[in-house]
Amino acid sequence: xxxxxxxAWVRERIGLPRETLATNAATVTDLIxxxxxxxxxxxxxxxxxxxxxxxxxxKLSSFDAPLSGVREVAFFPPMTGG
Amino acid sequence: xxxxxxxxxxxxxxxLNAFTAGVSGAGAVVSFTGIVRDLSGTLRAMEIExxxxxxxxxxxxxxxxxxxxxxLSDALVIHRYGALKxxxxxxxxxxxxxxxxxxFEAAEFLMDYLKxxxxxxxxxxxxxxxxxxxxxxxxxxxxxxx
Numbered sequence: 001x002x003x004x005x006x007x008a009w010v011r012e013r014i015g016l017p018r019e020t021l022a023t024n025a026a027t028v029t030d031l032i033x034x035x036x037x038x039x040x041x042x043x044x045x046x047x048x049x050x051x052x053x054x055x056x057x058x059k060l061s062s063f064d065a066p067l068s069g070v071r072e073v074a075f076f077p078p079m080t081g082g
Numbered sequence: 083x084x085x086x087x088x089x090x091x092x093x094x095x096x097x098l099n100a101f102t103a104g105v106s107g108a109g110a111v112v113s114f115t116g117i118v119r120d121l122s123g124t125l126r127a128m129e130i131e132x133x134x135x136x137x138x139x140x141x142x143x144x145x146x147x148x149x150x151x152x153x154l155s156d157a158l159v160i161h162r163y164g165a166l167k168x169x170x171x172x173x174x175x176x177x178x179x180x181x182x183x184x185x186f187e188a189a190e191f192l193m194d195y196l197k198x199x200x201x202x203x204x205x206x207x208x209x210x211x212x213x214x215x216x217x218x219x220x221x222x223x224x225x226x227x228x
Contacts, residue, residue, distance in 0.1 A: 005133070007131060007133055007201070007203060008131055008203035008205070008214055009214050055133070055136060055201070058133070058135050058136035058139055058140075059136075060140075060199070072135075074133060074136070074201075076133070076201065076203065077203065077214065077216075077217070078198065078216075078217030078222070079197075079198055079199065079200060079201050079202055079203065079217065080197070080202060080203055080204045080214075080215045080216075080217050081161065081173075081196045081197055081198070081199075081200035081201070081202035082116055082172075082173060082193055082196045082197035082200075082202075
């Protein structure tokens with residue numbers, strides 16, 4: 001099981017801040033494909049990966065990173081702190 | 083080193099005085115305060131969302147790097163989240179060092195990294211709708227100088 005978190009407009013498009021999923025996805029890209037196939041709102045949120053960032057266990061990561069052993073995946077737009 | 087991620091307002095002057103009083107042997111203290119601006123005159127509020135678990139660890143890592151790289155005596159970061167009114171203080175950074183160049187540079191480094199590597203997202207609530215603030219290419223490009 002993996003916790004998947006969504007922030008900012010990704011959260012608004014998908015319509016929830018977090019969910020716990022059972023998945024066999026090997027990489028982040030696989031997980032995105034799995035979610036996008038599930039419902040239109042996911043496909044919409046993940047339609048442009050250039051405008052998305054991913055963190056694995058609260059560390060910025062890349063879309064081709066493996067998910068094995070990861071407990072928390074977070075998707076969000078580029079950060080706007082400061 | 084002190085980091086506070088908080089919803090409530092802070093007093094930048096009092097924070098700076100306390101920070102300065104707490105450093106020993108530093109010849110220079112530099113501080114920066116970020117303020118909610120309202121360029122068009124139509125902003126009702128700025129809503130700042132963050133990723134509670136990651137915010138602390140991401141900023142701590144950035145501060146650790148600044149402390150080491152510029153041999154700082156001390157560093158302070160305060161960053162707010164929640165709904166902020168125009169004119170409100172969003173965040174502040176302070177650095178203390180033996181010499182001013184290191185303090186200035188480290189403060190700029192912290193600001194550049196907080197902008198694009200600390201998990202905050204800003205949403206502008208205007209008189210006619212709300213919009214997420216988009217990250218700027220130049221903010222990402224600013225990281226390459228470090």
